[in-house]
Amino acid sequence: xxxARTGDALAFGLLVQRYQRAAYSVAYSxxxxxxxxxxxxxxxFLVALxxxxxxxxxxxxxxxxxxxxxxxxxxxxxxxVLRETDPVPLAASSGTPSPEQETERNELxxxxxDALAALPEVQREIVLLHDLEGWKHREIADRIGIPSxxxxxxxxxxxKALREALGAASGEKANRSET
Amino acid sequence: MxxxxxxxxxxxxxxxxxMELAEILTAIDPxxxxxxxxxxxxxxxxxxxxxxxxxxxxxxELTVGDLLASWARGVxxxxxxxxxxxxxxxxxxxxxxxxxxxxxxxxLIAGMEEEPIPAxxxxxxxxxxxxxxxxxx
Numbered sequence: 001x002x003x004a005r006t007g008d009a010l011a012f013g014l015l016v017q018r019y020q021r022a023a024y025s026v027a028y029s030x031x032x033x034x035x036x037x038x039x040x041x042x043x044x045f046l047v048a049l050x051x052x053x054x055x056x057x058x059x060x061x062x063x064x065x066x067x068x069x070x071x072x073x074x075x076x077x078x079x080x081v082l083r084e085t086d087p088v089p090l091a092a093s094s095g096t097p098s099p100e101q102e103t104e105r106n107e108l109x110x111x112x113x114d115a116l117a118a119l120p121e122v123q124r125e126i127v128l129l130h131d132l133e134g135w136k137h138r139e140i141a142d143r144i145g146i147p148s149x150x151x152x153x154x155x156x157x158x159x160k161a162l163r164e165a166l167g168a169a170s171g172e173k174a175n176r177s178e179t
Numbered sequence: 180m181x182x183x184x185x186x187x188x189x190x191x192x193x194x195x196x197x198m199e200l201a202e203i204l205t206a207i208d209p210x211x212x213x214x215x216x217x218x219x220x221x222x223x224x225x226x227x228x229x230x231x232x233x234x235x236x237x238x239x240e241l242t243v244g245d246l247l248a249s250w251a252r253g254v255x256x257x258x259x260x261x262x263x264x265x266x267x268x269x270x271x272x273x274x275x276x277x278x279x280x281x282x283x284x285x286x287l288i289a290g291m292e293e294e295p296i297p298a299x300x301x302x303x304x305x306x307x308x309x310x311x312x313x314x315x316x
Contacts, residue, residue: 007235012228016221021208024220028207038209038220045224049231109206116207131197132204159200166203 001058004049016045019062022133023069029124030073032117040073047072063143070125115165122146123158130155 003011023044027037048055048065055064116124125144129135130151137155141148209216 005235006239007232007237009225009229009232012232013221013225016224017217020217020220020224024209034207034209042220042224042227046227046231049228105206105211108203112203112206127200128204128207131201132208134196134201159197162200162203 001052001055001061005052012049015061019065020045022062022129022135023065025128025133026066026069026125027073029116029128030070030121031077032113036076037073040076041069044069044072062139063145066143111166115162118165119158119161120154123154123161126151126154127158127162131159 001011001015004015020041023041024037027040027044028034031037031040044065047068051068055061116128119127122144126140129140130137135143137148137151141151144151205211209220213219
């Protein structure tokens with residue numbers, strides 16, 4: 001972080017590489033939309049670069065960055081800001097899936113989106129950071145600013161709700177295919 | 180990937196990372212549709228950050244001498260201009276009027292018709308009362 005302050009592009013690139021997925025997950029947990037999450041995460045890195053002097057301690061960079069991401073995402077949702085950044089188009093995957101696989105994946109994505117949307121924002125953020133990004137309870141607690149026990153509690157309820165929602169979606173699909 | 184989840188129905192809440200759920204959650208990871216997504220994400224951020232990074236490099240490379248030089252570039256001409264103006268003002272001929280001497284005592288008694296009483300009374304010097312006479316000596 002200190003090197004990034006002096007304009008070292010390599011150092012800043014490493015910070016982006018290290019936290020881009022977590023930033024996206026936090027943004028997604030707030031916005032619930034890929035495009036908005038992408039915009040909020042990208043813009044947050046630019047804001048963080050401009051304000052690097054405000055982050056006094058490099059150890060707190062991740063939590064500080066996630067606060068910026070959360071605030072930008074909330075503003076994006078609240079104000080319904082028109083997208084001003086150049087989008088990063090989602091190119092076709094190199095291993096082209098079959099139409100059936102693609103359909104199944106889209107259905108899963110839709111069910112997952114609905115299930116996540118039903119969770120409180122803090123639970124979405126925690127389950128994505130922990131189970132998708134692999135952050136530890138203590139890391140999440142430090143970076144969100146809540147006790148570790150609360151993180152575990154949120155994680156427990158988030159998983160339970162996701163299981164129920166996805167299980168129900170799975171059952172509905174099975175019923176449809178039988179009829 | 181199957182949507183039949185949770186297949187085992189297990190409650191994995193030792194609260195370690197739930198790999199089964201992690202696999203499901205990868206569906207919202209943009210890289211699941213585009214393997215180069217994160218590479219391009221970083222490229223976009225780096226391109227947008229280039230001006231700010233350049234500004235920061237420039238600030239770091241500025242030495243104290245550069246700062247003084249940039250400061251002097253503005254201040255020295257201004258100081259020279261001020262000196263020229265001051266010299267012009269000081270070199271103009273003086274037009275101030277010459278003062279005339281006036282006696283203070285003359286001014287104090289100017290317009291008075293009678294001479295003032297020269298003596299004054301002080302405590303313990305006379306009787307305990309004072310009488311005033313109307314005659315002028």
